[in-house]
Structure formats: C-alpha cells, structure tokens
Amino acid sequence: MNIKELLNRSDQFLAARGIESSRLDAEVLMADLLDMERINLYVKYDYPLKNVEIDNYRERIKKRAQRIPVAYITEKKEFMSLEFKVKEGVLIPRPDTENLVEAVIEYCRKEELQSPQIIDVGTGSGAIAVSLAHYLEDAKVVGVDLSTEAIKVARQNMDEHELSERMSILKSDLLKEFIKREITGIDIIVSNPPYISKSEMEKLPPEVKKEPKTALAAGEDGLAYYKKLIPQAEKVLKNGGKLFLEIGYQQAEAVKALFGSSWVEVEVKKDYSENDRIAAAQFKKE
Missing domain, CATH: 3.40.50.150 (Vaccinia Virus protein VP39)
Incomplete structure (x- = not known):
C-alpha cells in the first residue's frame, strides 16, 4: 500500500467518526510518522509503505478516532x-x-x-x-x-x-x-x-x-x-x-x-x- 491509498482510507475512516479535519489530521500524522514535511507527501504519493509503517500509522489513526488530539499523538506542537x-x-x-x-x-x-x-x-x-x-x-x-x-x-x-x-x-x-x-x-x-x-x-x-x-x-x-x-x-x-x-x-x-x-x-x-x-x-x- 502506498501513501495516497492509506491517506484516502484514513481520511474516510476519520470522517465517518465525526472528525471534521479528517484529511488534515491524516496527513499530519503521516508526515510526522515518516519524518517529513506535509507538502512532501504529495510528491511521494506512490511511496510504498513498509508493514511496520502501516501498522504504526493505523494505531495513530485509531487514537485520533477516539478523539485524542493530534498533538498528543505526535507529542509536539508548533x-x-x-x-x-x-x-x-x-x-x-x-x-x-x-x-x-x-x-x-x-x-x-x-x-x-x-x-x-x-x-x-x-x-x-x-x-x-x-x-x-x-x-x-x-x-x-x-x-x-x-x-x-x-x-x-x-x-x-x-x-x-x-x-x-x-x-x-x-x-x-x-x-x-x-x-x-x-x-x-x-x-x-x-x-x-x-x-x-x-x-x-x-x-x-x-x-x-x-x-x-x-x-x-x-x-x-x-x-x-x-x-x-x-x-x-x-x-x-x-x-x-x-x-x-x-x-x-x-x-x-x-x-x-x-x-x-x-x-x-x-x-x-x-x-x-x-x-x-x-x-x-x-x-x-x-
């Protein structure tokens, strides 16, 4: 699975659970996990994710679906x-x-x-x-x-x-x-x-x-x-x-x-x- 596919699924998953900023949150959590700027996700949409990356990301999305703030998941805030x-x-x-x-x-x-x-x-x-x-x-x-x-x-x-x-x-x-x-x-x-x-x-x-x-x-x-x-x-x-x-x-x-x-x-x-x-x-x- 590549970045784009997982982002799209996560966006839909969060939106279905009432997260209004579903796409933004999905991207922020992905960029943080991969240690890159959010803008770079668009350049690397086809990047194939490793199984461990997919698993870690899904855990993050589950936490966000439980309404845990993004900053608590990434443990940082600008x-x-x-x-x-x-x-x-x-x-x-x-x-x-x-x-x-x-x-x-x-x-x-x-x-x-x-x-x-x-x-x-x-x-x-x-x-x-x-x-x-x-x-x-x-x-x-x-x-x-x-x-x-x-x-x-x-x-x-x-x-x-x-x-x-x-x-x-x-x-x-x-x-x-x-x-x-x-x-x-x-x-x-x-x-x-x-x-x-x-x-x-x-x-x-x-x-x-x-x-x-x-x-x-x-x-x-x-x-x-x-x-x-x-x-x-x-x-x-x-x-x-x-x-x-x-x-x-x-x-x-x-x-x-x-x-x-x-x-x-x-x-x-x-x-x-x-x-x-x-x-x-x-x-x-x-």
Whole structure:
C-alpha cells in the first residue's frame, strides 16, 4: 500500500467518526510518522509503505478516532514558529495565545526594557515562557506551574531550546512561592490561566476534554483564577510593572472590573479574529 491509498482510507475512516479535519489530521500524522514535511507527501504519493509503517500509522489513526488530539499523538506542537514537546496531562498551546506573547514582546521593545524580569504563571508546556526568552534575548524568565507533569515538560522544552541560562521553571500555586520568598520588583507577569466557566466546560469538543481540566476550568463564572492572581501580582510586581492576561472573548468587562485602585492603564486587546483576548494593566502603588 502506498501513501495516497492509506491517506484516502484514513481520511474516510476519520470522517465517518465525526472528525471534521479528517484529511488534515491524516496527513499530519503521516508526515510526522515518516519524518517529513506535509507538502512532501504529495510528491511521494506512490511511496510504498513498509508493514511496520502501516501498522504504526493505523494505531495513530485509531487514537485520533477516539478523539485524542493530534498533538498528543505526535507529542509536539508548533507555537510562535518554535516546536514544543507536549504530552497528555499538559495543555496544548493554542494559536490564540500567540497574541499574548506578541503583546509582551511589543511592550518590552516599545519601552526599551533592559533585561526584563518576567514570570509566566501557569506555564504548562512552557510555550509562553520559552517563546519570550527566545525572542527577548536579554530577558530573564521564570515559568511556574503547580503540575509536576507540566514542570517536567516545560523544563524539557527549556533545555531543548537551550535557554536554561536565562530561564528557570518553578513549582508554585500561582505566585504563592514568590510571595513566600518575598520576591518583588518583577517587571512583567504574564498568564494564560484557566478561564472556562462551568457551563462552557460542558460544551467543549471531545478533543479539548482530553486535556487537563485543571488547565481549563475556572469555577462557575470562569473568573476564579483572575480573582486570585491579580491581588497576588500586586505583591510581586515593581511599581510600574505590567500584568498581561489572556481572557475569554466574553470576559473583558468582568476582568477589567477586577483591577482595583492599584492599577492604571487597564486595557483590552483583540486577537486576529477581532475577539477580546488580552487584558493588560500597569501596577501603581498608592
């Protein structure tokens, strides 16, 4: 059996099981298995597959039919034009979150910050923290997470991108460890926290429900983590420091209302789809 024949069968198999991106998923899984760019599959349509390749590929297709996300099957995901290791138990980086990273980079360059100290709260795979350290070449970045599995993966990604000299990964429940150690004077805190409400959780696609609930769910109203993180940030940021948060597209006004009198320049930025996506504010001591 050649590549084209197996792709066509797999496409039909996935489509029949309700996978809307059946052809794309089939091609991505095949390209990853054969260690080639997806575009090259078209050039090698007639390539005869070995039995072991066919068997391994069919196992991948079976997993996808069970609604396991493609990134968990390939154990990798591209983010900010960088490749990240991911695995079950760790949130998969989303393209929408690139808007958050770009906003931080833009702010650092606009303000000409020298060696900015940045904390990424809820780092997961480390995608945000690694991307910031990669593109801000003098930044010092700490990624924090409460999940032992996430910390392990984030450290692997940090090492893979050779950033351990300017990066570290720390276990902490939000910013509690920094407060405990009386660490202050941080330039920027950035976070893509859980922000999905209880009612929204019930409506999520099957693939998303395969991801860790602790990285998605945020109580009845989806604001639980913002309510904790904003007051904590006040104890860690320097005077004039900045907080960047990813938010749900319907949460702008609710999140803005959580910033008290210690915050100025509270603003909401939109993503490429013109949805509210980022809430940013500057900390000013009274």
